[in-house]
Amino acid sequence: MRLLVTGGAGYVGSVCATVLLERGHEVVVVDDLSTGNADAVPTGTEFVEGDVAAVAASVLGDGSTEPRFDGVLHFAAQSLVGESVVAPEKYWRGNVVTTIELLEAIRVSRTPRLVFSSTAATYGEPERSPITETDPTRPTNPYGATKLAIDHAITSYANAYGLAATSLRYFNVAGAYRGAGENRVVETHLIPLVLQVALGQRDKISVFGTDWPTEDGTAVRDYIHVLDLAEAHLLALEAATAGTHSIYNLGSGAGFSVREVISACQRVTGLPIAVVDAPRRAGDPAVLIASSERAIADLGWRPQHTDLDEIVADAWEFLQQLGDRSHAAHRG
Numbered sequence: 485m486r487l488l489v490t491g492g493a494g495y496v497g498s499v500c501a502t503v504l505l506e507r508g509h510e511v512v513v514v515d516d517l518s519t520g521n522a523d524a525v526p527t528g529t530e531f532v533e534g535d536v537a538a539v540a541a542s543v544l545g546d547g548s549t550e551p552r553f554d555g556v557l558h559f560a561a562q563s564l565v566g567e568s569v570v571a572p573e574k575y576w577r578g579n580v581v582t583t584i585e586l587l588e589a590i591r592v593s594r595t596p597r598l599v600f601s602s603t604a605a606t607y608g609e610p611e612r613s614p615i616t617e618t619d620p621t622r623p624t625n626p627y628g629a630t631k632l633a634i635d636h637a638i639t640s641y642a643n644a645y646g647l648a649a650t651s652l653r654y655f656n657v658a659g660a661y662r663g664a665g666e667n668r669v670v671e672t673h674l675i676p677l678v679l680q681v682a683l684g685q686r687d688k689i690s691v692f693g694t695d696w697p698t699e700d701g702t703a704v705r706d707y708i709h710v711l712d713l714a715e716a717h718l719l720a721l722e723a724a725t726a727g728t729h730s731i732y733n734l735g736s737g738a739g740f741s742v743r744e745v746i747s748a749c750q751r752v753t754g755l756p757i758a759v760v761d762a763p764r765r766a767g768d769p770a771v772l773i774a775s776s777e778r779a780i781a782d783l784g785w786r787p788q789h790t791d792l793d794e795i796v797a798d799a800w801e802f803l804q805q806l807g808d809r810s811h812a813a814h815r816g
């Protein structure tokens with residue numbers, strides 16, 4: 485297939501673009517480099533630097549010819565939960581307005597397929613665990629609210645215009661694949677932060693909350709290997725059905741506490757990691773674990789890399805080989 489990947493200079497988008505190329509697909513990346521890195525765009529893709537809202541129409545075409553693309557994988561987004569609380573306009577504009585522009589370009593160009601990066605944050609504080617797709621969606625921050633709004637917009641485009649659409653609700657993505665991984669200027673995610681402490685790029689890791697109602701008192705998350713996530717995108721493209729919007733949770737199905745993640749990082753790196761207890765982070769749920777039964781049943785998806793040490797080891801290898809290209813190495 486010929487595919488448009490938005491956000492292909494970012495973490496998940498660059499890994500997925502790498503896997504799409506390996507499977508023989510043709511890939512065009514659009515990214516404005518607002519949080520991504522030009523050197524993360526995989527070799528072999530065509531790279532258009534620009535804002536999705538501004539360039540989607542010209543890249544996808546005006547519909548006067550056969551569609552130029554078989555599908556769009558839409559990863560581009562603003563995705564810092566904390567920032568979304570203090571600067572919501574950046575999220576409503578950057579996520580919702582941008583995606584409406586993209587949906588319009590998809591409609592006009594008659595592009596048949598869309599796979600969208602949704603999130604566990606659409607559910608908010610869960611009533612039960614594991615979370616299924618039929619559970620209530622009550623996001624507790626603007627980031628999750630914008631992603632949920634986009635999910636609703638996609639449903640209406642699928643119903644009205646026959647778009648074959650899939651929203652993949654990722655839980656906590658981690659790990660790396662073939663030189664593609666997490667390298668952000670502003671890093672807030674647990675695994676890269678802990679590994680940066682091991683590398684000496686940070687002094688310590690703060691554990692946000694030690695009084696959660698969990699076994700060791702720290703928050704529990706479902707970490708999914710980014711390569712398993714990429715496989716789900718390929719399956720979603722294949723399974724896409726015109727006029728249908730399917731929503732799938734994607735996680736490994738197991739929960740690990742913050743302390744368990746830090747222990748895994750210590751085991752994998754063999755290095756000391758300074759840890760301090762800190763207050764809870766606003767808006768954090770205690771436990772987020774996915775039921776991925778629907779993706780397993782409908783898509784035939786099987787997460788292969790569910791071992792926490794393997795996920796951490798792949799992230800560690802990536803971080804070590806980043807060397808001077810690492811943003812964390814240049815923090816002032």
Ligand SMILES: NC(=O)c1ccc[n+]([C@@H]2O[C@H](COP(=O)([O-])OP(=O)(O)OC[C@H]3O[C@@H](n4cnc5c(N)ncnc54)[C@H](O)[C@@H]3O)[C@@H](O)[C@H]2O)c1
Pocket residue numbers: 490491492493494495496497514515516517518519520521534535536537558559560561562563578582601602603604653654655656657658668
């Ligand atoms: N990483 C996770 O754990 C996680 C979990 C759930 C959902 N998601 C979603 O997955 C997607 C990818 O996340 P990530 O961790 O790779 O983020 P990222 O910040 O590494 O990548 C996002 C990319 O999109 C680009 N971008 C943002 N707005 C753009 C715009 N308007 N036009 C063009 N490019 C734009 C950025 O420059 C960046 O390269 C996001 O939609 C995010 O909300 C991520």
Ligand SMILES: O=c1ccn([C@@H]2O[C@H](COP(=O)(O)OP(=O)(O)O[C@H]3O[C@H](CO)[C@H](O)[C@H](O)[C@H]3O)[C@@H](O)[C@H]2O)c(=O)[nH]1
Pocket residue numbers: 563565603604605654655656657672673674675677689690691692693703704705742765768772
């Ligand atoms: O320095 C840190 C960073 C994180 N944590 C804790 O580690 C866990 C994981 O935190 P991350 O920031 O790595 O991930 P989140 O669970 O907050 O967020 C992830 O899942 C969300 C869904 O709820 C969104 O999709 C978001 O994009 C995605 O990164 C949380 O309990 C958090 O409080 C710490 O203790 N210390």
